[in-house]
Amino acid sequence: MTGNSAHAAKPSEGADAIAIACSIVIELQKIVSREIDRIDPLVVSITGIAGGGGTYNVVAAEARLKGAVGMERPASMRGRGCCRSRRASLQVTMPVRRWT
Numbered sequence: 001m002t003g004n005s006a007h008a009a010k011p012s013e014g015a016d017a018i019a020i021a022c023s024i025v026i027e028l029q030k031i032v033s034r035e036i037d038r039i040d041p042l043v044v045s046i047t048g049i050a051g052g053g054g055t056y057n058v059v060a061a062e063a064r065l066k067g068a069v070g071m072e073r074p075a076s077m078r079g080r081g082c083c084r085s086r087r088a089s090l091q092v093t094m095p096v097r098r099w100t
Helices: 017-035
Strands: 042-051 061-069 083-086 089-091 094-097
Touching: 017 042, 017 061
Parallel strands: 061 094
Antiparallel strands: 042 061, 083 089
């Protein structure tokens, strides 16, 4: 995720990439229950989050999630791969493992 850094005292002047990443983790969990047919086995796992530059008083401009998607029929996934909002952008690249 790419947002805009800002001083922590004025977070409204930036777009907090870590907050965006946390929201995405929650929304990704909904894919299994709301977007995929109930008979299609699917696992969405977020296994890591990293971001920020280590400065305690600056809103993070970038964050990265890592994880994996496992499914029996990859064609059943209707993801778009990229989304944008007013102040931040997201590029999604996830490995898809086909169960055999």
